[in-house]
Amino acid sequence: MIGVVITTPLQSIVVRQDRDISVVRRAVSTHAERLNLSVLSRTRLVTASSELTRNMLVYGGGGVVELKVYRDGERLGLGATFADQGPGIDNVEDALADGFTSGVGLGLGLGGARRLVDQFDIQSSEVTGTSISVAIWLKDDGR
Amino acid sequence: MTLERIAIVKIEECLLVTIQVDMHDRLALTLREDLGERLLTTQARGVLLDISGLDTLDTFIARVLAGISSMAKLLGAETVLVGMQPAVAMTLVELGLTLEGVHTSLDVDRGMALLKKLLV
């Protein structure tokens, strides 16, 4: 049974314009507070979500953010999936390396976001676009 | 779209900007423009950016703030970023942004004191 992560959807947000980035930030922050994530964990997840939402807007032309509760046995976490129907990422490894950018910004977004979260999964193809899932677990000591 | 703006208050030679709301991208860009104009019209020599009310700062907003500091410098003013929350500081460093070259201070009082030292 160990290692099977069950997710329960919480909220879904359509992202079309830059204002929606703050909508996502607020939603992640609210759910993080409800789940009793520590201030640091919450800040990390909100920041990572902000980066990934902006990425999605800039490179994928917008998309959908799906917030969910993660559960692995007794462990609880908060996660989000960022899915766009954009052109996909050619080389995921390159994109995760610091300093890589194919558009605006300095390219700390993807690699930086990965460093902030406990779980980071990315799927990308020309046909289906890019889907990135991230999550932060509630720490053992209830933080 | 509403004309949301972040207030800029002039105190002596300095402009004080208190950012309390969740700052969305356009608001940050508007602030940069407004601040540029105010620096020109008031000839202020210092800018205090109070971000103690911000509980997140992503790379975009952080770059805008750093940009404000460089712009102010070109217009003859020093900028001090004050009141960054611990979790925000740690997250920003983990993102790889250390904002080298931007002056920082714990709170508005000390930021003001630092500005006075910088402006001597």
Add this chain to the structure above:
Amino acid sequence: MIKDLRQISTQTVGLIQEQQDEILKDWIESQLTADTLRLDLMDQKKLEQESKALLKALTAALGGQGRDFTAPNWQAVNGLLKEISEARDKAGFSPTETATFVLSLRHPLVERLLSSKKISSLDEEVWLLLDILDQLAIFTTEVYQRRREATIHRQQEEMEELSTPVVKIWDGILALPLVGTLDTRRSQMVTEALLDAINTTGAEIAIIDLTGVPAIDTRMAQHLMRTVAASRLMGANCILSGIRPQIAQTIVHLKINLGDIKTESTLAAALKTALATYGLKVTVSE
């Protein structure tokens, strides 16, 4: 857990059900005469109760669908064994003693099967049954192991907290004496503790003292740099003190760039520098 998913035949299950009382009697008897008997830790009544409950749950599980231990029909057995193992661990039983409790059921069970004439493919049934009991015995030792790991984990955390104190040594001056090596987790805790202390005390200077740090690697150096960078973002300056010659050599050797981080040889020297920043000086009173 078990790849081989063959079921115990209904014949066997029926036999065990029928002769449950006799099996239980044999089992308890064998436990009472075994070397591993610990009546000093647990009375006979409790032993009988536990044996009876486990045999009952096991019989029910064998009759259900699914031989994988994660299947619903095994939940009662798992729960019971976990409870028994934990209670025995607390009482002072060794893992071997608890495992033996389960394994001692092999004889009474197999004997009944062998003396019955009704069971077809007897060999296979016996092996299956022995496999299952082995797995259950292993499970009890796993419970022990998990409890040990949890204890170690807890102690580690307690030690971590003890070893990361942030001390206010003067108005506006914090000291963070580091002891031992810093892994990623601990250095994050240290950074968090320092930043929170800066926030609550309003200290503008933090002295990170490395006197108690025997060695440093690239990763730890990076953590230190991050701590310093995050403190600066908040508006506080760090001074590194007590860098041992070996560490200084490593820093040079690893080509780690400490940038413009202020360093002092000793904590005392760092304090002097920090005081001077506030325009303070320690003098001998006349």
